[in-house]
Amino acid sequence: MTARNQGPREVISRLETGVPGLDEAIGGGLPEYSFNIIAGGAGAGKTTLAQQTTFALSSPERPALYFTVMGEPALKMLRYQQQFTFFDTAKVGTSIRFIDLSREVLEGDLDALLGRIVGQVEEVKPGLVVVDSFRTVIRAADAGDGQLSLAAFVQRLTLHLTAWQATTFLVGEYSQGELQDNPVFTVADGILWLSQSMERNSMVRKLQVVKMRGQAPVPGLHTMRISDDGIQVFPRIIRRPPGDLGPPPDRRLSMGEATLDAMTGGGIPAWNSVLVVGPSGSGKTALASQYIEEGLKLGEPGVVAVFEERPREYLKRARAFGLDLEETIRTGLLEIIYLRPLDLSVDEALLEIEAAVRRVGAQRLVIDSLSGFELALAPTFRQDFRESLYRMVGALTGSGVTVLMTAEVGTSFSSLQFSPDLVSFLTDDIILQRYVEVESRLQKVMTVVKMRGSEHSSELRTYEITDSGLVVGEALTGYTGIITGVARHELPGPG
Amino acid sequence: MQEEQILADWILTAELGQAGAEGLPEAAERASQKLGQLLTNLVTEVGSQALFARALQAARVEHPFLAGVQTGTAPGVGLEGICASLRGAAPDVARQGIEVLFANLIGLLLVFLGEDLTRHLLGRMWDALPAELGPDQQEA
Numbered sequence: 207m208t209a210r211n212q213g214p215r216e217v218i219s220r221l222e223t224g225v226p227g228l229d230e231a232i233g234g235g236l237p238e239y240s241f242n243i244i245a246g247g248a249g250a251g252k253t254t255l256a257q258q259t260t261f262a263l264s265s266p267e268r269p270a271l272y273f274t275v276m277g278e279p280a281l282k283m284l285r286y287q288q289q290f291t292f293f294d295t296a297k298v299g300t301s302i303r304f305i306d307l308s309r310e311v312l313e314g315d316l317d318a319l320l321g322r323i324v325g326q327v328e329e330v331k332p333g334l335v336v337v338d339s340f341r342t343v344i345r346a347a348d349a350g351d352g353q354l355s356l357a358a359f360v361q362r363l364t365l366h367l368t369a370w371q372a373t374t375f376l377v378g379e380y381s382q383g384e385l386q387d388n389p390v391f392t393v394a395d396g397i398l399w400l401s402q403s404m405e406r407n408s409m410v411r412k413l414q415v416v417k418m419r420g421q422a423p424v425p426g427l428h429t430m431r432i433s434d435d436g437i438q439v440f441p442r443i444i445r446r447p448p449g450d451l452g453p454p455p456d457r458r459l460s461m462g463e464a465t466l467d468a469m470t471g472g473g474i475p476a477w478n479s480v481l482v483v484g485p486s487g488s489g490k491t492a493l494a495s496q497y498i499e500e501g502l503k504l505g506e507p508g509v510v511a512v513f514e515e516r517p518r519e520y521l522k523r524a525r526a527f528g529l530d531l532e533e534t535i536r537t538g539l540l541e542i543i544y545l546r547p548l549d550l551s552v553d554e555a556l557l558e559i560e561a562a563v564r565r566v567g568a569q570r571l572v573i574d575s576l577s578g579f580e581l582a583l584a585p586t587f588r589q590d591f592r593e594s595l596y597r598m599v600g601a602l603t604g605s606g607v608t609v610l611m612t613a614e615v616g617t618s619f620s621s622l623q624f625s626p627d628l629v630s631f632l633t634d635d636i637i638l639q640r641y642v643e644v645e646s647r648l649q650k651v652m653t654v655v656k657m658r659g660s661e662h663s664s665e666l667r668t669y670e671i672t673d674s675g676l677v678v679g680e681a682l683t684g685y686t687g688i689i690t691g692v693a694r695h696e697l698p699g700p701g
Numbered sequence: 702m703q704e705e706q707i708l709a710d711w712i713l714t715a716e717l718g719q720a721g722a723e724g725l726p727e728a729a730e731r732a733s734q735k736l737g738q739l740l741t742n743l744v745t746e747v748g749s750q751a752l753f754a755r756a757l758q759a760a761r762v763e764h765p766f767l768a769g770v771q772t773g774t775a776p777g778v779g780l781e782g783i784c785a786s787l788r789g790a791a792p793d794v795a796r797q798g799i800e801v802l803f804a805n806l807i808g809l810l811l812v813f814l815g816e817d818l819t820r821h822l823l824g825r826m827w828d829a830l831p832a833e834l835g836p837d838q839q840e841a
Contacts, residue, residue, distance in 0.1 A: 281743040285813050295817050299825040308745045309776075 224262020227439030233421035246400030268333030280304040341378030429551035440553035462500030465678035469663040484639030490612035513578030552594035634658040709803035726784035737779025756805035764798030
């Protein structure tokens, strides 16, 4: 049987919006000549998004028409938007023309409004058209007594703008409930929904690609941030399909401590995630730094993401363990990134980490610590911490990085706690550190709890933090009750 | 000389072109219309009238002959009654008065938009407006 409709297909050009992260979120860029809605509540960033895109896309060859309607006159818009770095004075009035439609809208005459828009479009022949705010047009239509219905107006506007090959944005304040049965949303090729929410003094902005015809946007709510550079979107982490980079290499990564390497069965398997857990002061950061330094010695670049202390303090602490990491930072083999805002999202953190990993070509990554990471997140994201961490770890190891994370657990003398918040199942491997009392002395011991798909030692060994780093000592043999924290000599057997 | 005075002077000189002082009323009329178009696009007709009214009120304090000038009521028209008022005043007084009026208006734009953007937008109405305009470059 012959396959039908297999001839050459029209390839839709995709435009780069100039909004970092947005093109990825909408599935690879904005389809050229598409008719789009930017919707959301007041202050959600709709106009900033529209302007940032307009400044990025407009040029003498692709002029833009920016229609302002009632809400914000061009004077105020220009006054505030010129604070952003994307604002280009040279484009105002040349590549971007601001046209005010207030008079037509005030009169509530949709015929006149359509005529004005079409007239301008025919004169300028724009590649990009923005109507801000279109919601005002709709309100005026509801109040007016013109012959043209809103549905007919929207349909004609769409057809005219498409005929003139204009990529279009209608900007407006809408609530989620208005998505149904609204002719504007029905005809739109793309809908971007912006929102902001407050929780415990922390404000989080989100963007959802409700619809984008002809391509597959990344599903879900993406966090976004507005800074002096405008809007940045942090697309929701989607775990890379297995096998993207092929199977993990059959290779082990040394931790820089021979006995510990032996305990793990020869080092950490490449592209694994390792969780080092222990109480405060047990030496988790010392082990993590040693893991990074060993990689650097072997020519494997690394990244350290710190949440609880600044890079300078981290380096100072590493020096106390006998590790001099500063030279490797200078030579570009190591990057230490500090992530400590209290309204961070996991996706934003991942983007920062991934960017650093790419910059240095990192093979090793340390996240120190998960406890600090969780605290740095906006409260709304802490609820989904485990799920987000699962996606993040998958994305990082899937990109060929071996990840070591530290986490603090309390010292329990009645049970063995492998991790806080039940995150231990998310990682491939677990190394546990804890304090035990042995013959009236407090000793540090460590054990390998889990090493996915690999043999490993089940010994409990003492260790010390010395001037030259973490040194693993003897196995604790001949004792019972070690995991209760109070080790006792085993009694000799009968006979 | 303030920035807004330099720009107002340049605009009037540019509109006058080769004409002498007797051409001032028509030159001021043309300048007013261009400023009106610019402001209508920026702040709507109502906003444009409000800005012209404020500039006019301040200018009338120094130059009472401007009492005959009114804000425009037709779309895109900045001021009405310019020609008659200017013809009724001594040439040097007329020049000073209209220059103050335009300087007040441009001063408002500078406050809202800053120097770069104001110059850029004025440059859209007057192509020859130099990007840099110092006290020694006031001749159009």
